[in-house]
Amino acid sequence: MIKVVRGFYAIAEAVRLSRPNVIAAYPITPQTEIVENLAEMYANGELGDAEYVTAESEFGAASMILGASAAGARAFTATSSQGLLLMTEVLYNAAGMRLPIVLVVANRAVSAPLSIWNDIQDSISIRDAGIIQLYVESNQEAHDMIPLAFKVAENKDVLLPFMICVDGFKLTHAYEPVDLLDQETVDKFLPPYNPVVKLDVNNPVAMGCYAPPPYYMEFRAAMEFAMDRARDVMLKEFEEWYKLTKRNWGGHVVADYCEDAEIVVVTMGSIVSLIRGVINQMRKDGMKVGLLKIRTYRPFPSDEVRDALKNADKVIVIDRALSIGAEPPLSADVKSAVLGNDLEFHSVIAGLGGRDVPRELVEKIIRDVAEGRAKPGKRFEGLNEFEEVIP
Amino acid sequence: MSLFGPGHGACPGCGFPIAVREALDALDGKVIAVNATGCLEIVSSMYGRNTWGVPYIHSIFENSAAVAAGIEVALKALKRENEAHVVVFAGDGATFDIGIGTLSGMMDRNHNVIYICYDNEAYQNTGNQQSMATPMGAATTTTPVGKNMPGKMGRKKDMVEIAVAHGIPYAASASIAYPKDFNRKVKRASEIKGSKYIQVHCPCVTGWGIDGKLTVEVAKLAVETGLYPLVEYENGKLVRVRKLKKRKSVEEYLKIQRRFRHLFKHPMGKDVLEELQRIADENARKYGLDA
Numbered sequence: 001m002i003k004v005v006r007g008f009y010a011i012a013e014a015v016r017l018s019r020p021n022v023i024a025a026y027p028i029t030p031q032t033e034i035v036e037n038l039a040e041m042y043a044n045g046e047l048g049d050a051e052y053v054t055a056e057s058e059f060g061a062a063s064m065i066l067g068a069s070a071a072g073a074r075a076f077t078a079t080s081s082q083g084l085l086l087m088t089e090v091l092y093n094a095a096g097m098r099l100p101i102v103l104v105v106a107n108r109a110v111s112a113p114l115s116i117w118n119d120i121q122d123s124i125s126i127r128d129a130g131i132i133q134l135y136v137e138s139n140q141e142a143h144d145m146i147p148l149a150f151k152v153a154e155n156k157d158v159l160l161p162f163m164i165c166v167d168g169f170k171l172t173h174a175y176e177p178v179d180l181l182d183q184e185t186v187d188k189f190l191p192p193y194n195p196v197v198k199l200d201v202n203n204p205v206a207m208g209c210y211a212p213p214p215y216y217m218e219f220r221a222a223m224e225f226a227m228d229r230a231r232d233v234m235l236k237e238f239e240e241w242y243k244l245t246k247r248n249w250g251g252h253v254v255a256d257y258c259e260d261a262e263i264v265v266v267t268m269g270s271i272v273s274l275i276r277g278v279i280n281q282m283r284k285d286g287m288k289v290g291l292l293k294i295r296t297y298r299p300f301p302s303d304e305v306r307d308a309l310k311n312a313d314k315v316i317v318i319d320r321a322l323s324i325g326a327e328p329p330l331s332a333d334v335k336s337a338v339l340g341n342d343l344e345f346h347s348v349i350a351g352l353g354g355r356d357v358p359r360e361l362v363e364k365i366i367r368d369v370a371e372g373r374a375k376p377g378k379r380f381e382g383l384n385e386f387e388e389v390i391p
Numbered sequence: 392m393s394l395f396g397p398g399h400g401a402c403p404g405c406g407f408p409i410a411v412r413e414a415l416d417a418l419d420g421k422v423i424a425v426n427a428t429g430c431l432e433i434v435s436s437m438y439g440r441n442t443w444g445v446p447y448i449h450s451i452f453e454n455s456a457a458v459a460a461g462i463e464v465a466l467k468a469l470k471r472e473n474e475a476h477v478v479v480f481a482g483d484g485a486t487f488d489i490g491i492g493t494l495s496g497m498m499d500r501n502h503n504v505i506y507i508c509y510d511n512e513a514y515q516n517t518g519n520q521q522s523m524a525t526p527m528g529a530a531t532t533t534t535p536v537g538k539n540m541p542g543k544m545g546r547k548k549d550m551v552e553i554a555v556a557h558g559i560p561y562a563a564s565a566s567i568a569y570p571k572d573f574n575r576k577v578k579r580a581s582e583i584k585g586s587k588y589i590q591v592h593c594p595c596v597t598g599w600g601i602d603g604k605l606t607v608e609v610a611k612l613a614v615e616t617g618l619y620p621l622v623e624y625e626n627g628k629l630v631r632v633r634k635l636k637k638r639k640s641v642e643e644y645l646k647i648q649r650r651f652r653h654l655f656k657h658p659m660g661k662d663v664l665e666e667l668q669r670i671a672d673e674n675a676r677k678y679g680l681d682a
Contacts, residue, residue: 021468024461051464055457056496063454063493067425067461070448073468075461093451199423199446199462201475206441208449215438 002179007139007172010180011078011104012037014146016047017186018102021073021193024053024064028083029116030168031106035078058083062090069099070207072198074150076101080168081108084122088129094161095130095223097208100153100193101161102146106168107269109353117354118168120269124321124329130223131161132230133298135268139176141249142166147181147190148237154193157229165297167270169354179247189244227299234296252301254293255308257283261290263369264309266334267318268294271357275318278362289366294330302337309337314344314369320351327378344369347378355382394420394444400434404603406593406610407431407509409567411480414507417577420445423475425459427485428452430516430595431509446475453490455479456497459504472503476581479506483524484514486590487548498557501585505577508550508588511595519598519650523548526618527670528663529650531598541659542650546670554588555624561587563623567594568610572621572633583625592619600649612644617671620678634682638675641667 005013011034015023023042025035042052055061058079065075079087084105094101105123109115123133132152136142142164149162166172197205211219235251242248256276258264265275272293279291292308294301309315315338319328327335331347346369351357361382368374394415401408411431415422422445426432432449435442450458459479466472486494486508497504513531514520521531526547530536534543554562561583565573573591580587592613594606601609613619614633618641621633642664645651654660675681 022461022465024464049468049470051468053460053464053500056492056499059454060457060460060493060496063450063457064461064464066450066454067448067458067463068465068468069461070458071423071462071465071469071471073465075465089451090454097450199448201421201423201446204444204446206436206443206447206449209436209438209441210433210449211438 001182002177004175004177005180006033006175007142007166008033009037010139010143010178011146011166012041013180014143015076016041017181017183018147018150018190019048019074019192020050020076022051022053022065022068022075023077024055024061024068024075025077026055026058026061026079026083028058028080030108030172031078031080031083031104033172034104034106058086059090062087062094065101066090066094066097066099069094069101070097070199072193072195072200074193076103078104078106080106081110081122084126085110088126091126091131091161092129096219098159098226099161100150100159102149102153102164103161104164104166106172107165108168115353118170119320119352119354120165121321123163123165127298127329130227131163131298132227132296133163133165134296135165135294136171137270137272137293139171139174140178140247142171143178143181144241144245144247144249147186148241150193151190152230152234152237155233156196158226158233159196160223160226160230165269170270185244189240231299231301250295251304252296253304253308254295255290257290258292258308259311260288261312262288263314263316263366264290264292264312265316265318265366266292266294266305266330268297268330269320271318271320271351274357274359275362278359278366282366287370289370300333300337305334305337309341309343312343314346316346316348316365316369318348318350322349322352331378344376346374346376348381349378350381357382395435396442398440399442401430402596402603404596404606406511406567406595406606409570410507410509410573410591410593413570413574414478414577415445417574418476418478418581421475422478423462424448425455425462425477425479427455427479427481427490429482429485430511431480431482433516452485454493455481455485456490456504456506457493459506460497460500460502463502463504477504479504481506481508482516483508483510483512484522487523487550495557498554498559498586498588501559503584503586505580505587505589508590509593510590511593511598513595513598515595515598524550527667528654530653531650536653536657541654541657541663551588551590551622555627557586558627559586559588560584560626561624564590564592564619564621566592566610566614566619566621568607568614569621569633576623598650601647605647609644609647612639615639616641616644617675617680618644618667620674620680622678629678632678632680635680636682638681641671
């Protein structure tokens with residue numbers, strides 16, 4: 001049923017339909033309304049037998065869903081920015097313990113300076129934790145990916161946490177028409193969680209043992225192998241989802257016009273829609289430009305990226321996060337995927353802390369590259385002139 | 392199968408294995424154990440050499456209370472709440488200091504969890520650094536004895552009272568010198584729904600500088616001097632204390648431990664000894680310890 005709803009509702013509703021057993025959460029802008037919606041559903045008895053717990057902090061929320069998952073529950077939380085950073089120690093631990101928790105990150109800049117506005121520095125900063133990361137472009141995509149996240153995370157070949165990254169405000173607070181799933185469809189797709197191991201007095205196991213040097217490395221390597229297996233598991237579930245809902249979100253990447261494009265723009269998140277509009281227009285004007293939307297960021301789809309960029313002459317990667325002192329994160333990953341290709345490479349940093357990226361700026365970024373005005377390498381776009389004050 | 396050990400790697404004379412065994416026995420092994428990072432975790436949970444006979448989870452240092460809370464709500468949601476008691480075993484570092492936030496959250500929401508703090512009065516796993524449970528005057532590696540410092544300044548945090556202040560239904564202190572008393576307290580806790588906090592005094596042979604065969608004797612003296620009063624609260628009311636026929640002077644407890652030995656010769660030692668005796672007297676008055 002198509003309804004015009006706000007992003008946080010579309011997310012909360014998909015969580016409800018995924019029949020979680022435990023939700024633990026701590027509010028933070030711009031995520032708050034997701035868990036407020038879930039709290040309301042809980043208060044109204046719409047979450048079945050699920051338990052909803054208000055944590056004392058994001059750290060507590062993450063720890064509670066870790067415990068709940070270890071006990072055999074399907075567990076969910078949502079957070080943003082500082083909240084995600086506060087969860088970080090627990091999330092690394094949950095990934096290492098191979099607990100298939102699902103979380104939504106309403107992407108927000110990190111402090112300092114304090115900013116409640118959107119970029120993706122928060123989720124990017126824990127890309128190495130062993131958590132699957134998927135960045136969505138729209139609220140429909142966010143809605144659809146939640147049951148899929150549980151299914152992939154809980155797959156016995158994967159067993160890793162799954163993070164759905166949704167741009168704060170730009171998506172979470174936006175009204176969009178969303179074709180809301182019904183319970184029957186979700187139940188058909190997502191079976192109840194059946195853990196391989198759980199805390200159970202009838203079959204005692206020890207979880208979270210420490211590993212001395214003869215064992216530690218194998219545990220970590222196993223995470224890498226599981227993340228690799230997740231690639232195929234995800235592709236299979238994307239396909240299943242398409243068959244079931246007739247909504248095709250593509251694979252790990254979505255390539256528009258990349259076959260014959262001379263310039264390809266690579267990026268992820270809600271900014272993709274804007275760039276697609278610009279590129280569609282430029283195509284009509286006869287420019288050979290293409291778009292590569294990255295959906296799955298971890299595991300990074302190197303093969304798909306290399307394939308999509310094989311015919312390109314110039315690549316523009318738009319990053320909305322920094323790795324201060326190095327190549328911006330997405331740009332670094334794309335570069336490593338196309339190593340050896342003869343490409344003119346532009347690493348553009350834009351849209352940090354809610355800085356608007358207007359259509360005109362996107363057009364300028366592409367035209368500057370097309371017309372040879374931009375020097376290859378790393379640069380900021382949309383940056384005001386300012387005097388650096390050294391305190 | 393034994394519920395705890397054999398095969399754990401605790402030092403000969405270590406106090407906490409007594410507490411862990413008593414607690415697991417008191418609950419007939421109907422336990423899901425949540426263990427904070429610390430001595431107990433390190434000596435019992437190496438991969439391939441786990442010594443626990445009950446389901447066991449260790450996450451990180453400061454989140455045991457929240458992990459236990461998550462397990463408890465999961466069991467409720469899955470209609471398995473009668474399957475086991477969720478029991479935390481955490482040291483004083485994990486409890487008094489780094490994990491007090493999640494513990495406060497757990498007690499505030501009154502999760503049905505038995506939280507057992509094995510109190511060995513410093514970060515003993517990492518080699519005797521001070522915690523907020525370290526008593527005044529104790530020498531630790533971060534509160535060493537020097538010209539200007541007679542060991543730890545400031546007094547031990549009263550975690551039992553902090554637990555009581557949360558309005559939880561049961562809070563108690565205990566000692567491994569009185570295993571039957573501790574066993575009874577764990578059993579009593581298991582009969583009550585909601586959050587239970589039990590703090591059990593467990594001497595540390597290496598950190599305290601005592602002979603391994605004196606563990607029980609030292610723990611007993613802590614109680615007999617009034618420095619470690621054994622108290623029991625139900626619903627905020629003090630319901631029971633261990634009375635002392637003839638309370639001993641704190642010096643009897645202090646002089647047999649290396650961590651306090653300097654107090655008898657350091658220029659500032661006399662003041663500290665007086666203050667420790669004053670704390671014991673205050674405990675005696677507050678809880679009516681003197682029979």
